[in-house]
Structures are given as C-alpha cells and as structure tokens.
Amino acid sequence: MLKKNRSKLLSFFLFALTFSNFAFAQRQNEITQPKQKVRTVTIPISIFTKKELRENQADELVQAGNIIVKENGDEQTILSIRSVTNAPLAMAVLIQDDLSSNANLQLKDIANFIRSLPRGSRVMVAYLRGGTFQIRQKFTEDLEKAAKSLRAVVSNSAAAPSSPYEGVDDALKRFDALPAGRRAILLISDGLDTSRGVEDSSPTQSLDLEQSIIKAQRKSVAVYSIYNAATLTDNGNSRLILNGQGSLNRISEETGGRAFFQGTSSPISFSRFFEDLDLLLNRQFALTYLSTHLEKGYYKTKVNSTNPDIKIEHSQGYFYR
Structure with a gap:
C-alpha cells in the first residue's frame, strides 16, 4: 500500500x-x-x-x-x-454468484480491501445470481460490517446471471440516495453477457453492457472489474473468455476505471490487483x-x-x- x-x-x-x-x-x-x-x-x-x-x-x-x-x-x-486521495468513497462490491469455487479463496483479500478504504467511505455488498440482485449489505460507513457480509459463491449454473450488467444497473440505482463525491463499482465477474445468446455475447453486441456504460457515466461512477471464470467460461472456451474480458475492459475503460486480468485463466490471488487498485485510488x-x-x-x-x-x-x- x-x-x-x-x-x-x-x-x-x-x-x-x-x-x-x-x-x-x-x-x-x-x-x-x-x-x-x-x-x-x-x-x-x-x-x-x-x-x-x-x-x-x-x-x-x-x-x-x-x-x-x-x-x-x-x-x-x-x-x-x-x-481527492483521502476523500471518502462510495463503492458497490458486486460478485457474480456462479464464479468458479477458487473465487472463495479470495474473500480475505476482498475483505481487507474494503477495510482499507478511507474513513467515511460507504460500501455496499451484493451478489449477482439468476435474475436477482441479492444485497448482503446496504451502503454503510461501517467497513467492518461490510467486510463481514461477504459469503462464499454458490459456483453452479443455477446461480448464473444471464448478464452481469443487469446487476450493475441495479447497483447504479443505489447511488442516487448518496451525496456527491467519489463513486465506484468493483465488479468481480467473468463479464459474459448471454442474455441474447452466446452468439451475441461480444463487447460490441451486448445491449446491457452499452446501457450500463451510459448509466455509469451519467452518475459519475467508475467501474473497476476483476475477471474470474464462471459457469460458461470455466471450461477454457477462449471465445467466451475473450468476449467476457473484452466486455469488462470496455465498461472499465469507458467509465474511468480499470479491468484486471491474469491471462485467460482465473487469478491465483487478487492481492496484486488490489495493490494496483490502491494505487489508482491514491492518484485521483x-x-x-x-x-x-x-x-x-x-x-x-x-x-x-x-x-x-x-x-x-x-x-x-x-x-x-
């Protein structure tokens, strides 16, 4: 740090x-x-x-x-x-619920990152599963409480959202009640939008992705994303992996955030990503x-x-x- x-x-x-x-x-x-x-x-x-x-x-x-x-x-x-380095930050932490089980090994790093945010920051924790947006913790200044609300992902296809960007839209609505200031989303996902079929899952074809970018820009919310394989990308299908990573990269780049990958596989550890993210937040x-x-x-x-x-x-x- x-x-x-x-x-x-x-x-x-x-x-x-x-x-x-x-x-x-x-x-x-x-x-x-x-x-x-x-x-x-x-x-x-x-x-x-x-x-x-x-x-x-x-x-x-x-x-x-x-x-x-x-x-x-x-x-x-x-x-x-x-x-604005030491200014409080409003951050929504969104985790896709069908991520591969290795994502559960990263919960400690995610919790430590939440605890490290500037005093006065507000954090929301939610899981993206099926067609629902499961809020584990509403926006709170109690960073310890937010960190403890994290849970293990389900890691099965029944929990897979058709599009993680529907969850991003839901999260963006929660920023409306907050005062102006630094705003961000941390999206941990494979980034793949299959709401209109696998054939239309590229970054340029996803309508949900396009709408999420527009809404995030309107609300001045930067989207930082971490790629981790999920149900459809855990089998090593390079086309789907690249579509998902390309989508994460697009929403992060166009909203002022950054996407973090470790090649085309799930990262062994998120710790280096959080070191990089800390550098980003300290240079705002x-x-x-x-x-x-x-x-x-x-x-x-x-x-x-x-x-x-x-x-x-x-x-x-x-x-x-």
Whole structure:
C-alpha cells in the first residue's frame, strides 16, 4: 500500500505544477478573448507515470507537464485540479454468484480491501445470481460490517446471471440516495453477457453492457472489474473468455476505471490487483474546467499531458442534463 505522505507530496506537486499554467492560460484568455457563456464541469481523473504503472510503486515527484482537456474535440479552459486521495468513497462490491469455487479463496483479500478504504467511505455488498440482485449489505460507513457480509459463491449454473450488467444497473440505482463525491463499482465477474445468446455475447453486441456504460457515466461512477471464470467460461472456451474480458475492459475503460486480468485463466490471488487498485485510488484528482458547450446531451472528454511519460485515466464522456 502507498504511504500517505508520498501521496500528499505528489498531490501538492501536481497542483503547484499545473495550476500556474492554468492561471496563466486564464489570464491570456481574459485578455485575448471576448466573454462568452460557459458552465463549470468537474470530472475525476487519475494521473500516473508509465514507470509507476509498470512497477506498481509511486514516485515522490512527478513532472506532470501541462494538462489539456478537450470536450467533443474542443479545448477547454482548466480552472483547478485538486487531490481527492483521502476523500471518502462510495463503492458497490458486486460478485457474480456462479464464479468458479477458487473465487472463495479470495474473500480475505476482498475483505481487507474494503477495510482499507478511507474513513467515511460507504460500501455496499451484493451478489449477482439468476435474475436477482441479492444485497448482503446496504451502503454503510461501517467497513467492518461490510467486510463481514461477504459469503462464499454458490459456483453452479443455477446461480448464473444471464448478464452481469443487469446487476450493475441495479447497483447504479443505489447511488442516487448518496451525496456527491467519489463513486465506484468493483465488479468481480467473468463479464459474459448471454442474455441474447452466446452468439451475441461480444463487447460490441451486448445491449446491457452499452446501457450500463451510459448509466455509469451519467452518475459519475467508475467501474473497476476483476475477471474470474464462471459457469460458461470455466471450461477454457477462449471465445467466451475473450468476449467476457473484452466486455469488462470496455465498461472499465469507458467509465474511468480499470479491468484486471491474469491471462485467460482465473487469478491465483487478487492481492496484486488490489495493490494496483490502491494505487489508482491514491492518484485521483478532481479536474474542474469551463465548458463552452451549453446544450444538453452527451459530451466526449479527452484529458492529456504534454509529458509523454504521463498517463491520465478518466471517463470517456459524461451527460449534461
């Protein structure tokens, strides 16, 4: 796990480095451009060096370079970027109930991850089985209680959901009653959507997957996913495995999260994944900018750095309502 002092130092450094550029850009815009109608937008981003991602170890100082945000291809004016590393997090932990039995060996790692979340975080635990969404623990700030609500998966076909993304939709509804802030889903699943048949289970054909991405973007919920084989993928069918992993990768990438795999087989341990996830959560920032787009609808976002060694992860878009 990362040391908090390193995280704070990095946050300060990034802020000091980029804010001076933002302030200068704003002064230039005030001088050279006429006033126009704008609105304020805040999006979560994660900032890393490529070396950190390879070695899973945080550097104390990072040359973030100039941060550039584009909305529907148009560059926007950045107002601020601030660290939210120690801010509470609302997280729904979703576990597919027909995962292979080796998933039960990971319960301790999952519980320890829940306990390690920042103070004030809210956690919900639910299992995806058949056509139902079984909530073991509603959103609670009692992280120990949430961790203890975990149970062994059933590991048989009778418990298999036709689509794990129906469960994601159900979980997303539970965020409506929560205050604004960091929001995430941890989805432990094989990612395979067979609701319209095995032949239509690819990441580009799943309507449930598409709807889950749209709804998660609307609610600013990042989806982090861990692949583990289940009923239809435990036999080593490479086509189904790749369809499932591709679907997990798509929902994570397009919502600002990340998908974790260990080749095409079930991981021996989740511990390395949780180390990586801890790094991700410790590098989150709230980026606020002025948008020149005033019409309601969906907007694509792209955030880059002028430093080629920097990688910035974020949701690929949001809905303005």
